[in-house]
Amino acid sequence: MTQITLTQKERTLLEDQKSHEEICIQKYKHYANQAQDPELKALFNYYADQEQQHFDTVSQMLNGTIPQINQGKQQQNNQPQISQGKTGNDADYKLCTDQLMTEKYVSSTYNTSIFEFTNSKARQVLNHIQKEEQEHGEGIFNYMQSRGMYNPK
DSSP: OEEOOOOHHHHHHHHHHHHHHHHHHHHHHHHHHHOSSHHHHHHHHHHHHHHHHHHHHHHHHHTTEEOOOOOSHHHHHTSOOOOSSOOOOHHHHHHHHHHHHHHHHHHHHHHHHHHHOSOHHHHHHHHHHHHHHHHHHHHHHHHHHHTTSOOOO
16 A cells, blocks of 8 residues: 545545445445346446445545555456346336446546546556446446347447
């Protein structure tokens, strides 16, 4: 772990990211309980756990510490598998659509934070989180596409 002294702007950006992560955790947990498809429940619960890790990382940074990041292959191997060829339903479609919009927004806010940070190790940590947010969006997209809920044409 590396110690960091944050500028006021960096602190404000991290406080925003922490708030975003908290909302993501709440939404994924809530939507996992509402999802009708067991595979979607598992996917949302998995992402809720990753969002909790993001929240913890951002909290550590706010406390002046840059944590080590797990360079992710072990995490991706634990991601729930998505079956192909199933038909989705309207309720799950709405949950997925909302979460996909949320992930797009959160990923974009990390982009701004990355450019504003002066410490390269802090930028690497934020970039790692942003990459996982993008992977969440990709996972939701893949789920939706596999069930005919999303046609990128």
